[in-house]
Amino acid sequence: MKTLYRAATSLLAVTALSGCAVYADGYGYGNGYPGYERSQGVPSGHLPPPGECRIWYPDRPEGQQPPPGDCNELRYQVPPGARLIRG
Numbered sequence: 001m002k003t004l005y006r007a008a009t010s011l012l013a014v015t016a017l018s019g020c021a022v023y024a025d026g027y028g029y030g031n032g033y034p035g036y037e038r039s040q041g042v043p044s045g046h047l048p049p050p051g052e053c054r055i056w057y058p059d060r061p062e063g064q065q066p067p068p069g070d071c072n073e074l075r076y077q078v079p080p081g082a083r084l085i086r087g
Contacts, residue, residue: 048087057082 041058048054048068055066055078071086078084 042085048085050087052087054085054087055079055082056085 042056043062046054046062046065051071052068053071053074054068055074057065058081068087071084075084
């Protein structure tokens with residue numbers, strides 16, 4: 001019974017902590033967690049609106065970034081060195 005209790009507790013802990021993992025898909029697509037984009041150097045005033053995305057070039061000033069747009073279209077247009085930020 002003690003082994004079953006430990007196994008259930010371990011499974012519950014792993015399940016609860018799995019939601020805390022940070023991930024990226026390798027295409028410069030942000031992970032969508034609130035605050036993640038700001039921690040990557042994107043000022044909060046330049047984040048795209050909810051439901052939209054923006055290609056972000058880290059070597060360009062904030063005022064020279066492209067405008068937000070449809071995520072499904074922009075995800076295929078991210079050049080090397082840039083990343084896609086989700087709002």
